[in-house]
Amino acid sequence: MASVKITVRRNGPYRVETPEGEVELVDADGNRYDLTGKTAFSLCRCGGSTKKPFCDGTHSKIGFQGAESAVRAAGGHPGDAAPGAGPAAGGAGEGPAGRS
Numbered sequence: 345m346a347s348v349k350i351t352v353r354r355n356g357p358y359r360v361e362t363p364e365g366e367v368e369l370v371d372a373d374g375n376r377y378d379l380t381g382k383t384a385f386s387l388c389r390c391g392g393s394t395k396k397p398f399c400d401g402t403h404s405k406i407g408f409q410g411a412e413s414a415v416r417a418a419g420g421h422p423g424d425a426a427p428g429a430g431p432a433a434g435g436a437g438e439g440p441a442g443r444s
Contacts, residue, residue: 347362347363347366348360348361348362348366348367349361349362352389352410352412353386353412354410354412355403355404355408355409355410355412356386356389356399356403356404356408356410357386357387357388357389357390357399357403358386358387358389359384359385359386360384360385360386360387361383361384362383362384363383364379364380364381364382364383367379369397371397377397385398386398386399387399388400388402388403389403389408389410390402390403390406390408390410392405392406392408
């Protein structure tokens with residue numbers, strides 16, 4: 345079983361739960377975020393957080409609606425997303441003004 349669990353919260357953030365030190369989170373320039381002592385944290389999915397990449401609860405104030413359901417690919421396993429399914433495909437998974 346995986347040591348990291350990522351849960352997509354309904355109309356909310358990605359919740360990451362992991363033993364301390366099992367996850368490294370870096371920005372676009374490769375700089376590490378300090379996760380010392382953290383075994384769980386939430387990552388913004390709506391695009392509105394002022395504490396990106398972490399969630400600050402803004403999703404509930406702006407009415408963010410996400411696509412949470414895992415979609416099974418034809419002949420695949422329950423965790424296999426179908427090509428073109430989910431927020432990356434656009435549509436219902438996008439937040440306000442096309443942000444996700």
